[in-house]
Structures are given as structure tokens and as C-alpha cells.
Amino acid sequence: MSEYDFDLFVIGAGSGGVRASRVASAYGAKVAVAEEHRVGGTCVIRGCVPKKLLVYGSHFAEDLEDAKNYGWTIEGASFSWPALRDHVLNDVDRLNAAYTTTLNNHDVHIFHERATIIAPHRVRLASGQEVSAKFILIATGARPFVPEFPGSDLCITSNEMFHLDALPKRAVIAGGGYIANEFAGILNALGTRVTVVNRGNTILRGYDEQVRDRLLQIYMTKGIEFKFKAPFEKVEKREDGTLDVYLTGHDPIHADIVLFATGRVPNVEGLGLGHVGITPDDLGAIPVDDYSKTSCDSIYAVGDVTNRVQLTPVAIREGQAFADTVFGDKPSTVDYGCIPAAVFSQPPIASVGLTEGEARNRYGNIRVYSSDFRPMRNVFAHRAERGLYKMITEEPSGRILGLHMIGPDSPEILQAAAVAVKAGLTKQAFDDTVALHPSMAEELVLLK
Template identity: 65%
Template sequence: MADEYDYDLFTIGAGSGGVRASRVAASHGARVAIAEEFRVGGTCVIRGCVPKKMLVYGAHFAEDIEDCQKFGWTIEKATFDWKTLRDNVLADVDRLNGLYTETLENHDVTIFHEKATLTGEHEITLASGKVVTAKHILIATGATPRRPDCPGNEHGITSNEAFHLDAVPKRILIAGGGYIANEFAGIFNEFGSQVTIINRTDTLLRSYDESLRDRLLQISMMKGIDFRFHAEFRGIEKNDDGSLTVSMTNHEDLEVDCVLFATGRTPHTKDLGLQEVGVELGEGGEILVDRFSKTNVDHIYAVGDCTDRVQLTPVAIREGQAFADTVFGPGDPVAVDHSCVASAVFSHPPIAAVGMTEGEARNKLGDIKVYQSDFRPMKNVLAGRNERSLFKMICDASSGKIVGIHMIAPEAPEMMQAAAIAVKAGLTKADFDATTAIHPTMAEELVLMR
């Protein structure tokens, strides 16, 4: 490697993508350092999908305790203690933070627990004033929650702070129509909050199939979640008793105890010195990269949510791996295929999808066939829960190739992982039809749709 520099690789940001890239680069023999101004692990591990999924698990017990009575169980005086769940979740976050740190240390990666800024060609300056040089620089700083620009926005919280609340709000307003808004709406609703979602349009989860979006809205309303569409903030005022009065367009004022902003995420690229060293950014502040994660500056790369690609943790990890193998590995350059990436929304019930929606397929392919199964899960039948699931398969009419699968059902993400392999591999409806079902399961509907 290049002895003229202090390091062969300097990574800014120790999230999922940055940690993977640094670890793999070190395993290829590179001298690696990484800087993280918050905690090792990044958004997903520290304040995102991992602690969020634990809250989702905790929320599911509310319905399980209610449903179990039809299965012969009696649970008297069941109570929920938010602080117990919160503290146990945060303790596990601490454990994961330690494991990620240990992984880096075991690969001899130097960790700087401070902010790092690009201050010259191949030069990084740390908050302590220390200046280091690196042959290659990787930006993996992720994204941060966006706050709406309205009077009183300082009274609201984001998903970052939601994991640290002192108590479950009796009344919570959640702003946004994406996956974060719908996930936290389901969580707090099960914990007993009166939940209101406001959204500036009338569309939830706009990247998902319309049938699933409509089904989630219907079920969420049945569960008692209130929706206010075409609503934008006018202002938030804090009252003497600590409550908040929210004024918005097209709707009456609303008094709540907590406002949670879930209105999207912005690439964390400010104050890093990127533009000063010539790195091109997009209109939203995202770092523009090529298929090998390289910026317009030859020695600077970027992976994960700070770029203009798919904002998902597994994608960031793949990008970090590909970068390290390309720049430091012995083989050919590796590019990540960003097509046909499966995803999930851990709402109540969850949504999972891979490939094109029905609308996208009609626009792109023209002639398609749509198969679906609209059913009531066996557990819901016995529990007396009037909640239906929906599976949908989109196929190219001429070839029978499956171009999309969409589900809203209990455990939909667990089923989708295997189904996504089949779609990515280009299998056909006939291949699914030729597969014997596992009965009785919800997953059997995947091979029984007509």
C-alpha cells in the first residue's frame, strides 16, 4: 500500500456501510482508520431499524394478550411498563455498539471517536485538531431526520428521540406518510396512545403497491389510528400544562402531548468539507457516485444513505463490501446491483415487497397478469380478529416471469426473504405453481394464487 500516507483508507462514519467497508479493507491488508462523532453502529443499530424492531415486538404483545383468550389462555391484570421495554432496548443497543467496536478493533482498524472533516487533497482534520492523510477516503455518514420548517418545530421530536421518551404519550401526532411514520403509528397505538397521522398528500407509502397501501390504511383506521390528509404545519405552540397545540392547513387545530416528525431523511453531508475539496452533491445534498461508489474526485468514495441510491441498511452493507473488494481486493471491480431490492414496512400488520408494483409493471411492460389472494389468517379467524391479509403477484403476460410480489400479512417480511430470491432469479408463475404448498401456512398462498 502507499506509505506516503498515514492510512490507505480513512472512513468517515461508522454505520453499517462504513464498518463493513473498513473491516473488509483491513482484511485485505489495508491500513484503515474510521471516525465516528456519535456511536459506532450508525442509525440502524443505535437509533433505527434494530431498536425500532424491538419496539414492534413489544407492541405485538398487546394484541397477542387479547387474542390468546380464544385459545384458552387467561392472563389477569396484564400491565405494560414502557420504561422496562425502553431500558432493555437501550441496553441491547449498548451491547451491539460494543460488538461493532470490537469487530473494528479485532481487525486493527484505528477508531477516532470524533468528527472528521476533509480539509485538503487526501487530508482529514479531526475535531481534536489532529491532521491525518489517506490514499483513499470513504464517506459513510448516512442520513438524518428532516424537520419541517414551521414556527415551534423545536417542540417536536424525531425518530432519534422516540427511543428515549420518559413515558408513552397519551396523544401523539405523527407527521409523514412513509415507513417510519406508519411503523411508529402502529407501535404507539398498541401501547395505548391516541395516534393521529398527518400527511401533506393523501398517499401513504407511495413506493408500494396501491392495493397494499389501501389495505394498511383500512386496517389502521379499524385499529383507531386517525388520519388527516392534505395537512401541512402552520405552527406548534407549547401550552402551560406541557401539551402542544398544532395548527395545520385544511384541518382544525389539534392538542397533543407529543409531535413526532417522520417527514423523510436528509443525507448527512453538511460541514464535512466535501464541496471545498470538489465533491459534487445533488440537489438534496446527496453525494453523487458511479456504480463503483466513486465520486467525481478520484480518491473519494461514498456508500449508504448519504448517496443518491437505495436507502436501506443491507444495501449500504453490500456497497461497503463491494467498495472494499474493488479498491483493496485481489479480484475484479465489484458493483452492486440495485435492481429488484426487497423491502419491508414493520407496520401493524407488516408489508413486504420486491420488484415492480402493478402500476409500474403496466407502464413498463403493458401486458401483464395479476394474481392475488385475499384471505383471513387462521389465527385471526379463531381469535375473532376481523383483519384480512393480501398477497399479490405481478407477472409478464408473455413469458410468465414474476416481476413483483407484494404482501401485507403477519410475518410478511419473513416470507418475502425467500420469495425475493425467486423473483431476483427470474422464476415464473409456473415455477411457483409446480411447488407443493406447506399446509397450513400463510406462505402457501404464494404457490396457490390463481
């Protein structure tokens, strides 16, 4: 008989926690997971999955307009926000049930309540029940950050965007990252007047400069307004429920909603980390080693709660590596190099590897290949919007250091191309590959 109630107790049933739980159970471990909200985590319940569905839904505005040039006459077309919203939320329910079923099918015991660590091998549930485990895995994720200022309580975050009663006529979006730009594209396409407000002087910091500048240009052409170097002073509510937004150095903005998309912070409050000697870093994240172990030998952490890369596929890889290491007798780590990333803006951005600036600073001798083109679909639809593909290589070897793209379906194209960058292939390998014509993807093997 084990001296513990469980071999593994997981706090948080998001992408990383679910993967770790089911893999550990498949190795023969007795596993439990505690989740105080819904099974599936941020990505599935209130993040990338429902947001991507909103992107799809909003893009029909352009598709229906472009359809005229393809011979379609569509009369009486109209849009219903409640219909889209409810369909998205119904799919979230489906995914929540699917993740729950996955855990049940792997004999993982689910506690639908909050858990707090009270000792290296012990947790206390919200009900008061105490449970022991040989290992504890923290997978509590992160949450949106909203700075404090007068009226900050009147603002919303991405969590609430999926539950709006009505589509706003005017929206202010605070932030310059991928969440801000994705919701800016969604709302703009659906007819909302959007103003993006940023404390800094650029959007999408960390992405290739030319690509992010292209998105800014396209968004401004679409009617999205940007205000840079514009810190919030206060937000006030009018009698009719609308909001007045006051910014330093800018005129006030009248809006129906103010969405804050200014980063995310790890969920560590109230976890009981002090009981086991774990101290969060300066950003509030849990420090871990290459095997996801914390400073307490029996406690591990994966996903957005750690000080690594905040991406769902990374959390899944970390959960897998943890289970392989601790329960599969296969010590495993995650390679954080060449992780593909995407911004589901309109048009979308996709990127892998080093930007031009990063490559130049690290290697010095590089070469940049690019294609600045108008996708065939846009030509026929009489849209001036242009795509841009960039490839950065190390010279004289020609090894590909980075690929950066903006244009229709860029994330779908880049996923396959990222394999080549990860494998260390050269530009010559792309040159030797016959183009698939006519397609946008063929630009990758025709770069000059």
C-alpha cells in the same frame, strides 16, 4: 514505508462504513474510521433495530388479547414503557460494543471524534490532529428532516422516540412513509391515541396501491386517525407542556408529542466537500459512479449519504463492493434491481420488484394473481383483519415481475420468495411447488 498514515480513512462507522473498514483491513489495508457518535450507525443505534424491538414489544398487546381464545387466562397483565425502553437501549449498548469489537478485531483504528476533509488525501479531526490517507470513504449516513415553521423546535424525530420519559397519551405523527406508519402502529398498540398527518393524499408512496390501501383500512379500524392534505401551520406549547397543532384546513389537534417522520437528508454539512471539489446534488446527496467513486478520484462514498437507495443492507453491499474494488482487486458493483423492502407496520408489509402500476406502464401485457384471505390465527382469535398477497407477471412468459404482501410475518415470508423474483422464475415454478400446509406462505403457491 507508505507516504500516507493510512491506506483508508472512513468517515462514519455505520453499516456501510463498518463493512468497508473490516473488509479492507482483511485485504491487508491499514484502516482508520472516525465516528463522532456511537459505532453502529443509524440502523443499529437509533433506527431499524431498536424500532423493530418496539414493534415486538407493542405487538404483545394484541397477543395477550388473542391468548384468551387459545385457552390462556392472564391476570394482572400490565405494561411498563420504561421497562421496554430500557431493555431496548441496553440492547443498543450491546450492539454498539459488538460493532466496536468487530473493528478492533480487524485492527481498524477508531477515532471517536468528528473528521473533516481538508484535501484529497487528508482529514482534520475535531481534536486538531491531521491524518493522511490514500483513500477516503464517506459513510456519514442521513438524518431526519424537519421543515421549519413556528414551533417546529417543539417537535421530535425518530431519534428521540427511543428515549421518551413516558408513553404519550396523544401523538401526532407527520409523514406518510414507513417510519411514520411503523411508529403509528407501535404507539397505537400501546394505547396512545394516534393521528397521522400528511401533506399529500396517500401513505407509503411507491408501494403497491392495493396493499397500502389495505393497511390504511386496517389502521383506521384500529383507531388511528388520518388527516390528508394537511400542511403544518404552527405548533404551540401549553403551560402544562402539552402541544396544540395547527393544520391548514383542519381543526387544531391537542397532543403530548409531535413526531416528524417526513424523510431523511444526507449528512454532508461541515464535511469539507468544497475543499476537494465535490458538489452535492439537488437533494443534498453526494453523487457517485457505479463503483461509489466521487468526482475526486481518492474519495468514495457509500450508504445514505449518496444518491442511491437508503436501506441498511444496500449500504452494507456498497461497503463490501467498495472494499473488493479498491483493496481486493475484484471490481464490484451493486445490483439495485429487485431489492426487497418491508414496512414493519401492524400488520407488516413486504414487497419486491415492480408494483402493478409500474409493471403495466413498463410492459403493458401483464397478469395479476392475488389472494385475499383471513389468516388462520386471526380466524381463531375472532379478528376480521385480512391479509393480501399479489403476484405480477409478464405475459405470455409468466416471469414474475413483483410480489407484494400484507399480513402477519410477511417480511419473513418474502425474503425467501424474493430470491425467485431476482432469479427470474415464472409463476409456473410456484405452481409446481407443493404447498406447505397449514401456513400463510402456502398462499404464494396457490395464487389464482
